[in-house]
Amino acid sequence: MKINTIKKLLFSLLFLSSLTVIGQGLGKVSGKVSLSGNFPAENISIKLKGTKYTAVTNENGQYEIKSVKPGSYIISINSVGIKSVEEKIEVVANQTTTKNFSLSESQEDLDEVIITKNKYKQDKPSMSLRLQTPILEIPQNIQIVSAQTLKDQQITSMSDGVIRNVSGAVRLEHWGDMYTNITMRGSQIQAFRNGFNVVSSYWGPLTEDMSFVDHIEFVKGPAGFMLSSGDPSGLYNVVTKKPTGITKGEVSVLAGSFDFYRASVDLDGKFDKAGKFLYRFNGSFQKKRSHRPFEHNDRYVIAPVLSYQLSDKTKVTLEYNGQFANMTEVGSYYVFSSASEGYATTPVDFTMTQPGLPDTKMNDHSGYLMFEHNFDSNWKLTAQTSYFKYLQDGYSSWPSAVGPGSVDLDYDGVSEGTLAPGEIIRNVGIWDAESDMFLGQIFVNGKFNTGPVSHKVLGGMDLGRKDYMADWGQSHNLDTVDDPFDVLNPDYGPPANGMPNFDETTPLRLRAGGIYGSQYAAGYVQDELGFLENKLRLTLAGRYTWIKQTSSYSDPAVDSHITPRVGLSWSVNPSLAVYGVYDQAFTPQSGFTSNGESMKPLTGTNREIGIKKDWFNGTWSTTVSAYSILKQNEKTSDPNSPPAMGYSISLGEKKAEGFEVDLRGKIVDGLNLIANYAFTESKVTKISDDISQATGIKEGDIVPGYSKHVANAWLNYVVPSGILKGFGASVGGTYLAGRQTDTWSEGLERLPDYFKLDGGLSYETKKIKVTANVFNILDEYLYSGSFYQWVGDGVYYWQTEPPRNFRVGVTYKF
Incomplete structure (x- = not known):
């Protein structure tokens, strides 16, 4: 026993010493590639001519070639869009040869x-x-x-x-x-x-x-x-968008069907000649009507970014995104019909909204502060924090009753009556909401070798706090049983029951019907080990997450979990890789059950295999993947309570399986293609007897909320040369089959298959581009929706997409 142990120990020492010997006597080549103006050149290929030694510059323009045999070499740069550069270098054992390059090209040239x-x-x-x-x-x-x-x-x-x-x-x-x-x-x-x-x-x-x-x-x-x-x-x-260090700008205007008007600006540049203090500003203004009357969505956006290079190794970035929207109330785009009628019984432009209701106003603020420090070409520290503030003041709309049938709006006989086919009692409710999020991250990326094995390591921490509260407890019927809204003969004048008068002066926190919060802290580490000159890569990772959830409906819930990850990727050749991955997830879930209990966190596992291929010198790529996802405790809407109540249940276990194909890139000069297809199937695999008896959900049932078959394509051709250079044409389509609604109550009528065809023309010079697109070319009646069992004997509701429509835009670069 002892002799065997000694043998193993000696063998281990011999193996480690051999790795050390292998690493001795080799040299290293490193340096930086810069563009005109001293800007770093990213993604530039470096090669020792006539050898296997290659590298690609990182975002700082730095490159490194390790484990090079001593000797004389010709180092070359031969990337797309730049002039080839070759110079002689000498690699010395156990030393680093530094070779920097300054290219005459600008970033604008490379971007083009x-x-x-x-x-x-x-x-x-x-x-x-x-x-x-x-x-x-x-x-x-x-x-x-x-x-x-x-x-x-x-x-x-x-x-x-x-x-x-x-x-x-x-x-x-x-x-x-x-x-x-x-x-x-x-x-x-x-x-x-x-x-x-x-x-x-x-x-x-x-x-x-x-x-x-x-x-x-x-x-x-x-x-x-x-x-x-x-x-x-x-x-x-x-x-x-972030600053690039290049002084440039872009202004775009866009106009289209249904009174759609939009203007945007993108300004990018630097405050100083050295390019240490950079800025970027994006802004937009939009006026947008709809194919449905009385509906609109107007918004404006401001998004400034500042970055300052404290030193060659350290940079600070400050960013703000502000979005401000005024739009028709939530739900204005839905149309309803009785269970006996089915989907799509009204014209594509029909609406049930009441003109004169106040706009729903939404202010979305987000700010970011990022600190980046490169210790050297191999190690980098990133720390960033953000604050998100979301404010919503407005209404939502949903019917109280849909004919035909008898109704009792107050459940006391006072408003009892009978509705004829097509008659509806419209209801609006308040929806004021506020969300606050404080989020922080710090992580380190590093690279090093242990003998012939390369390592790309990632380690860090995440911290966060999220709070959300909303008042959806006030509602008002616009119509009465004696004077309902008639779909067959709509009257958009003053409603029979008058306009609502909700309490919006009381602070939201005092009138909020739901208050949710979560706090989390997590630590993680990952190592990507490269073998056989990085042809074989093994990823090992683990994460510990702690979460605390609070709700106005239940006691706080605390949970923690460790989630592992194992991935394997093999480069069959430089343009073909196959991979497999096993990983887990742990996610908090907001909401509560009908008895007031908080939702348990979701846990899940994913098994996936795939093939990735770059074609014709990397001009286009394909990805084919197959997966199986198993989830525990995933929440879904409670089939036995109205969605307006917000109650959920936890499924014991569900499984989603499928495969996906993606293709994108340049097929030939001027011809670019995006195409994809996915098959998806999701079913309940385990459920408790109590939940099954209470809800009617059983093992083998389809979980709602996806489409079994999804196919898309977008083909774009731009004439690359000649008298028609710059002229382009595009065509694209979307096909959905086996669409599952978003509720467990499917009704008797399923959503039909979906096909949408779009296309357009364009013309582009160096500074100006004109683009015109037509959407829904075939003028199909396109919609999505579900069955809703909590009004009368059940109703169908759907939202139509615009009929044939167009957009024309002009962009000017300066």
Whole structure:
């Protein structure tokens, strides 16, 4: 026994010494690449000519080539959009050879080339995802909607067509242009902004205006290890615009159907010649009507950013996003019909809203302070804090009764009567809300080697406090049984029961019907180990999360959990990688049950495999992934209580399974394509007898809130040369089949399949671009909705999308 132990010890020492010997006698090459104006050149390829030694510059323009055999080499730069540079260097054993490059190209030149080459494809995630690895090598499905995609498709807000660019993302239950609420992989995914989870309630946050958005990252599967607690189905991370150090500007105007007018400005530059003190300012103003009468959504946005380079290694960034919206009350876009009639029984432009109701006003403030410090080219510290303030003053609308049938509005016989087919009692309720979030993050990224094994480490802490309160306890019937609203002969004059007169003078905290809060603290660590010259990568991570939840309806609840993560990625060749990942999630859930108990945190596991491939020198890429997500305690609306009460139940266990295909990039010169498809299936796998008997939900039932088949495509062609250079055309479509409604009560009629066709023309010079798009070209009656069992014998409600409509925009760059 002792001899065996001694043998093992000697073998271990011999192995470690051999690793040391392997590492001896080798040199290192490092340096920095700068553009004209001394700006760092990111994503530039460096190579020792005729060898396997390569590197790519980071966001600071720094590069490093390790474990190089001593000798003479020719180091070369040969990246897209720059002139090739070659110089001789000498690598000495156990020493670092430093070689810096100063390129004549400007960032504007490189940006122009990159947009032409890969206008819809991005190879690296933002720093707010905290990763140091190219997307091709990350063992997870991450899809990025680029800035150019947003411009070409004339997307103006987060709820305005963004999801067509990502496989499996849908909005089956719309909240107009107020809340985005995206479903993916069978559940609503979490909303993030610059790496912060900005969800404080089911209804928020206010959908982001695209004027201050650079790009959007969709992370599929759990991502709590790198951001904060998140749903196992995934998240989207809105990355805002930051200063580039290049003095430039852009002004855009946009006009379209239904009195849509919009103007935006983007100013980018520096306060000093050295480029240490930078600024960026984005602003927009929008007036927007609807295809439904009396409906509007007007807003303006201001988003200044300041950054200051304290030294070559340290930078501070201060940012503010302010969004201010005045819009028709929540629910104004819904139409209702009786259970015997079904969906889509009224014209596409029909409305039940009452003109003259006060606007719903929403003020969304967010501020960020970020500190970044590079200890050297391998180690970086990032600390950031943010404050989010959300204020909402307004109404929501929903019917009290829908004919035909007898009704008793006051449940005391006073307002008893009978409604004929098409007659409705409209109701409006107050919805004043306030949300406060204080969030903080500190993390370290590092790189080092242990012998032939490379390490990319990430470690940090997250802290946060979120509070939300709302008054939805005051309501008023606009109509009476004797004088109801008639869908067949609508009268939009003064309502029979008069306008509401709600108490809005009492402080919100004293009249709030729901007060929710959560506090959390978490620590995490991750190591990405690279073997065989980083061809094989093993990711090991773990996170500890502590959460405390409070509610005005129940006692505080405290819980904690450790969530592990294991990922494996193998580069079959430089352009092809296969991966597998196992990870877990732990997420607090706001809300309460009908007996006043707080919702337990959601836990879940994700198993996923995938293949990523870059084609034709990286000009376009494909991702194919398959997954199985198992969730415990996921909350869902209580089928035995009206949604207005806000009661929820916890499913014992559900499983979501499916596969996804994404393609994006340049196919040939001038031709760019985004295409995707997803198959999703989500079912209840375990449920307690008590909940099953109380709700009627049983094992094997379909969990509502997704579409089984989702397919999208967007094809854009711009003439690259000749007399027609700059002219472009686009066409795109969305197809949904097997749509599941957002409620357990499906009714007798299912949502039909959905197909929408869009297209457009454009012309672009160096400074001016004109874009014209037509949406819903086929003029289809498009809608989403659900069945609602809590009015009479049940009603169908739906929200129509605009019929055929257009937008024309002009952008001027200076």
